[in-house]
Amino acid sequence: MSAVLAPAAMPGDEERSEGVWHAAWRRFRTDRVGVVSAAIVLAFLLLILAAWSGLVAQHWQDEVGVANAPPTFLGPRPPEAIGAIEVPTGPNVDLSDVDPLAPRYKEWDELAAKLKTTETVKAETLPLGADRLGRDVLSKAIKGTEISVFVGVLASLLATGIGTVLGAFSGFFGRRVGDLLEWLYNVFESIPGILLIFAFAAVFGRGILTVVLILGLTGWTGLYRQVRSEFLKHGAREYVRAAEAIGASTWSRMFKHILPNISHVILVRMSLLVVGFIKAEVILSYLGLGVGVEDVSWGTMLAEAQSELILGYWWQLAAATLFMAVFVTAFSLLADAVRDALDPKLRGLE
Amino acid sequence: MAAYLLRRLWQMVPTIFGVVLLVFFLFKYFGGDPAEILGGLNATPEQIAAIRQQLGLDQPVWVQLGIYLKSVVTFDWGKSWATNEAVSHLFATRLPNTLTVMLPILVLEAIVALPIAMWVAYRRGSLADRTIMVISTVALSISFLVYVIVGQYVFGFLLGWFPVQGWSDSVWTNLVTYAPLPVLLAVTVSLAPYTRLYRTFFLDELGHDYVRTARAKGLTENTIMFKHVLRNAMIPILTNVGLALPSVFVGSFLIEVFFSIPGLGREVLLAVNRSDYPVIQAIAVYLAVLTMLINLLVDVMFKLVDPRVVLK
Numbered sequence: 001m002s003a004v005l006a007p008a009a010m011p012g013d014e015e016r017s018e019g020v021w022h023a024a025w026r027r028f029r030t031d032r033v034g035v036v037s038a039a040i041v042l043a044f045l046l047l048i049l050a051a052w053s054g055l056v057a058q059h060w061q062d063e064v065g066v067a068n069a070p071p072t073f074l075g076p077r078p079p080e081a082i083g084a085i086e087v088p089t090g091p092n093v094d095l096s097d098v099d100p101l102a103p104r105y106k107e108w109d110e111l112a113a114k115l116k117t118t119e120t121v122k123a124e125t126l127p128l129g130a131d132r133l134g135r136d137v138l139s140k141a142i143k144g145t146e147i148s149v150f151v152g153v154l155a156s157l158l159a160t161g162i163g164t165v166l167g168a169f170s171g172f173f174g175r176r177v178g179d180l181l182e183w184l185y186n187v188f189e190s191i192p193g194i195l196l197i198f199a200f201a202a203v204f205g206r207g208i209l210t211v212v213l214i215l216g217l218t219g220w221t222g223l224y225r226q227v228r229s230e231f232l233k234h235g236a237r238e239y240v241r242a243a244e245a246i247g248a249s250t251w252s253r254m255f256k257h258i259l260p261n262i263s264h265v266i267l268v269r270m271s272l273l274v275v276g277f278i279k280a281e282v283i284l285s286y287l288g289l290g291v292g293v294e295d296v297s298w299g300t301m302l303a304e305a306q307s308e309l310i311l312g313y314w315w316q317l318a319a320a321t322l323f324m325a326v327f328v329t330a331f332s333l334l335a336d337a338v339r340d341a342l343d344p345k346l347r348g349l350e
Numbered sequence: 351m352a353a354y355l356l357r358r359l360w361q362m363v364p365t366i367f368g369v370v371l372l373v374f375f376l377f378k379y380f381g382g383d384p385a386e387i388l389g390g391l392n393a394t395p396e397q398i399a400a401i402r403q404q405l406g407l408d409q410p411v412w413v414q415l416g417i418y419l420k421s422v423v424t425f426d427w428g429k430s431w432a433t434n435e436a437v438s439h440l441f442a443t444r445l446p447n448t449l450t451v452m453l454p455i456l457v458l459e460a461i462v463a464l465p466i467a468m469w470v471a472y473r474r475g476s477l478a479d480r481t482i483m484v485i486s487t488v489a490l491s492i493s494f495l496v497y498v499i500v501g502q503y504v505f506g507f508l509l510g511w512f513p514v515q516g517w518s519d520s521v522w523t524n525l526v527t528y529a530p531l532p533v534l535l536a537v538t539v540s541l542a543p544y545t546r547l548y549r550t551f552f553l554d555e556l557g558h559d560y561v562r563t564a565r566a567k568g569l570t571e572n573t574i575m576f577k578h579v580l581r582n583a584m585i586p587i588l589t590n591v592g593l594a595l596p597s598v599f600v601g602s603f604l605i606e607v608f609f610s611i612p613g614l615g616r617e618v619l620l621a622v623n624r625s626d627y628p629v630i631q632a633i634a635v636y637l638a639v640l641t642m643l644i645n646l647l648v649d650v651m652f653k654l655v656d657p658r659v660v661l662k
Contacts, residue, residue: 321492324492
């Protein structure tokens with residue numbers, strides 16, 4: 001608190017105590033691991049923005065290399081010695097005197113002259129190699145990052161929205177509303193999570209937005225519970241009763257007075273949800289219940305990599321694993337750091 | 351105790367009813383038309399109408415709900431749409447396979463993670479502690495898929511220690527031949543999160559006054575750790591194992607799919623891919639009931655194990 005009271009820090013503002021966000025930022029800055037992981041996550045977000053706007057990895061579906069081209073640092077694959085029949089040299093044998101189609105030769109030559117074929121040179125090696133269809137693994141990994149992170153973030157926003165609203169109503173009103181919502185919570189909690197996801201997947205079908213919907217609709221329970229307990233606690237506090245006394249509406253008390261005071265709890269929960277949803281998306285996509293065939297995500301890359309690995313083409317597996325491991329590790333550490341900064345009482349427990 | 355049991359069982363009724371409603375309306379209003387799924391692509395309108403009548407789909411919603419509730423209560427789910435196998439038979443034949451793999455995993459996870467967590471917690475803040483925590487953070491961030499793909503490749507394909515996948519009719523053959531690789535991989539993967547979790551339990555206990563008292567009266571560190579701390583830390587650890595128990599019945603569908611083990615998890619996935627609604631609905635409802643019963647059983651067992659626990 002001394003930093004705030006010092007006249008240099010905030011002149012003329014001595015009356016106010018330090019805000020929760022300001023204090024959190026001050027604690028966060030001193031956390032080296034947190035700052036580094038924040039930088040990594042930020043770099044990933046810039047990459048995703050670039051991929052989304054089409055600056056990079058726009059042509060990830062193009063066949064730019066030979067099939068299963070190895071990464072550049074390995075060098076091109078040696079040509080395979082498979083005793084093929086030698087290509088004959090010299091001019092073609094003239095068949096025009098026996099060929100019944102001979103009168104049309106000229107017509108065909110004219111048609112052929114109208115067409116122009118360009119032979120694209122396919123790369124022997126690519127930065128991170130190519131997949132079975134000669135697509136650049138690096139572009140795929142970047143595009144896959146965009147989709148996987150997009151799904152994780154959007155689904156967690158949806159789950160947070162549902163959990164916050166239901167938790168707020170349940171905790172603030174209690175009684176009938178609370179009982180009803182608690183019942184709903186118990187119903188969702190009693191079905192094993194993965195089974196619930198499967199049941200939703202069975203009826204909703206496939207696609208990126210479907211995955212977001214499935215994960216969001218099934219993953220809100222933990223957050224609901226926490227928001228509810230916070231609302232129960234805050235609903236009886238003096239500042240809320242004071243707000244009621246000066247005539248603040250129910251809506252205003254719930255979302256203008258209480259919500260900002262518990263927003264740090266929600267933020268921490270949400271960042272944990274992102275990590276969980278990214279992992280879930282990868283597994284769903286691997287099983288063919290996730291993103292469609294025309295999209296790429298870390299999960300579909302891993303699904304392709306499984307059969308490639310047997311043939312010795314390990315680079316797609318390595319690329320997808322590396323991108324995912326770096327992002328998820330950085331994001332988890334960032335979430336831990338944010339939690340420590342916002343809720344110093346929890347520091348060091350884990 | 352009897353009153354407690356009765357009350358808990360009574361409280362389950364609305365929840366089970368909710369689960370049934372959720373599953374019913376989810377498939378009723380968001381799923382495809384069962385008659386069209388059953389009839390196939392070449393069905394004539396007459397055939398579809400006949401199927402609708404047979405399933406009661408031409409009745410009002412509340413009658414359909416009644417038919418559905420009756421099937422829940424009488425355990426008569428009819429037959430799978432895809433294979434014509436009775437759903438009850440499906441349960442009876444798939445569940446043992448799931449348990450053959452999942453029970454060893456559940457037991458081994460706890461047994462292996464416990465000593466590591468205890469040691470790490472005891473040497474809190476040391477290099478070993480921090481190294482293990484960093485490793486487990488990174489290990490957690492890699493998808494389970496990667497471990498299975500690489501594990502199958504290395505142990506099954508390159509080294510040839512285990513069959514890559516397979517299953518037989520004999521429980522013993524399954525246990526010694528086909529189960530070891532999935533069990534090994536699953537335990538390895540869950541080691542990191544379990545170590546982290548158990549470590550916090552041990553740290554929690556180590557901070558208590560009784561540990562300081564024990565040290566002050568001159569007990570050896572071994573006695574303190576094994577006789578005092580371990581016993582108290584076992585309470586949250588056992589709770590946690592109890593919470594994980596219902597998942598044993600769902601089975602790790604990923605493991606079952608990868609190793610082609612004909613268990614319940616794989617059956618659910620197959621049913622999802624075939625739009626085989628009776629199977630999904632039945633498994634969802636019964637597993638929910640099973641989960642609730644196991645949770646009750648765990649609570650009761652705590653009372654028997656630890657006299658300090660008060661059931662309310």
